[in-house]
Amino acid sequence: MIVSTTDEILDHHQDMVKKKINKEILTYPHIDDIPEEIAKDLEILITYGNDLTDENITRYPKLKWVQMLSAGLEDLPFTALREKGILVTSAKGIHAIPMSEYVIGGMLHFEKHFDRYLRLQAKQEWERETLVGELYRQSVLVYGTGAIGVRIAEKAEFFGMKVHGVNTSGRPVEPFDDVLTLKEAEERVHEYAYVVIVLPSTKETKGLFSRGYLNRLNEEAVLINVGRGDLIDEEALIDLLSEKRIKGAILDVFQTEPLPKGHPLWTLENVIITPHMSAKSHRYLERCMEIFLANYKAYKTKPAPMEEMVNAVDLSRHY
Structure with missing residues (x-):
C-alpha cells in the first residue's frame, strides 16, 4: 500500500x-x-x-x-x-532549476532596480538619471557545489559573472572558476558582490554565518540564503541590514518558519523575503x-x- x-x-x-x-x-x-x-x-x-x-x-x-x-x-x-x-x-x-532561476532573478532585482521602478510607476514619475548595474563581470561566491550550486554557476556564467564555489575540501567542480574551502571562503568573502548560500544544516554549517563572519561582507554585497535559516545569526544580519553595512539580502529560509508577524526582517527595505518557495514551482x-x-x-x-x-x-x- x-x-x-x-x-x-x-x-x-x-x-x-x-x-x-x-x-x-x-x-x-x-x-x-x-x-x-x-x-x-x-x-x-x-x-x-x-x-x-x-x-x-x-x-x-x-x-x-x-x-x-x-x-x-x-x-x-x-x-x-x-x-x-x-x-x-x-x-x-x-530543486536545481527553480532555485537557480530564483537566485538569478534576485540578483537581477538588485542590479536593475525593479523595486524602484515599481515605486516610480505608482507615482507616475519618469526618472532616467539614476543608472542601473549589470551582472556582467560581477563576482559571486556560492556556498555549496552540489546540483543546485552547479546550476547557479552555469546561469551566472551565462551572464558573464566570475563564479567561485565553496565546499568542505576545496575540490574543483565544473563550471566554477575556482572552489574554496570553508576557511578560505571566510578569509575572502569580502571580495564578492553576491554571496549565495545553498548549504544544508549540519553540525559543520549550523551557525556558520556568525556576527563576525557577516561583518566580513563587502558593503556593496547582497546575501542570498536559499539553504537553511539556522546557518545565519539573524540578529546580526538584521543589524547589518538596518545599518546599511551591506547592500541587501534575499532570504527564503529563516530560523523560525513561518516568519512571525512583527519580525524586524519584514520591514527592512533592502530585504526580499519569500516564504521558503525558491524550490517550488x-x-x-x-x-x-x-x-x-x-x-x-x-x-x-x-x-x-x-x-x-x-x-x-x-x-x-x-x-
Whole structure:
C-alpha cells in the first residue's frame, strides 16, 4: 500500500503513477489522518519528512520505504528508521532549476532596480538619471557545489559573472572558476558582490554565518540564503541590514518558519523575503513523481534495491 501525507498530489500526478505502475496513492493532508486500518498495511510512505517521528513510526509495522518529497533530511527519525531497516530516498536534485532561476532573478532585482521602478510607476514619475548595474563581470561566491550550486554557476556564467564555489575540501567542480574551502571562503568573502548560500544544516554549517563572519561582507554585497535559516545569526544580519553595512539580502529560509508577524526582517527595505518557495514551482511534484517511479521500479525488481535507487539515503551518515 502506498500512502502520501501531502494533499499536493493531484489527479494528473495520480495518472502518472497509474499509467506506469497501475497503483493508486492514498493521500492524506497529515500523517495523523491515516486511518488505523490503512496504517497497519502501509508499505511505502511519500512525505516531506517532517511528520514522521520516533513515536508514530510504530504505527506502521509493514513500512519498508520512505520516499521524501524534499532534499532536507534533518527532521527524520534516523535511529528508528535504521533499526527497522526502512529504505529512505530523497528528492535531491529536483530543486536545481527553480532555485537557480530564483537566485538569478534576485540578483537581477538588485542590479536593475525593479523595486524602484515599481515605486516610480505608482507615482507616475519618469526618472532616467539614476543608472542601473549589470551582472556582467560581477563576482559571486556560492556556498555549496552540489546540483543546485552547479546550476547557479552555469546561469551566472551565462551572464558573464566570475563564479567561485565553496565546499568542505576545496575540490574543483565544473563550471566554477575556482572552489574554496570553508576557511578560505571566510578569509575572502569580502571580495564578492553576491554571496549565495545553498548549504544544508549540519553540525559543520549550523551557525556558520556568525556576527563576525557577516561583518566580513563587502558593503556593496547582497546575501542570498536559499539553504537553511539556522546557518545565519539573524540578529546580526538584521543589524547589518538596518545599518546599511551591506547592500541587501534575499532570504527564503529563516530560523523560525513561518516568519512571525512583527519580525524586524519584514520591514527592512533592502530585504526580499519569500516564504521558503525558491524550490517550488508548478513542476515540483511532477519531478518528485518521476523520481518515485524510477525508485519503485528498482524497489520491486532489484534484489538490493537501495543500490539502484535514486538519491538513496545512508541513514548512518544522515545523507
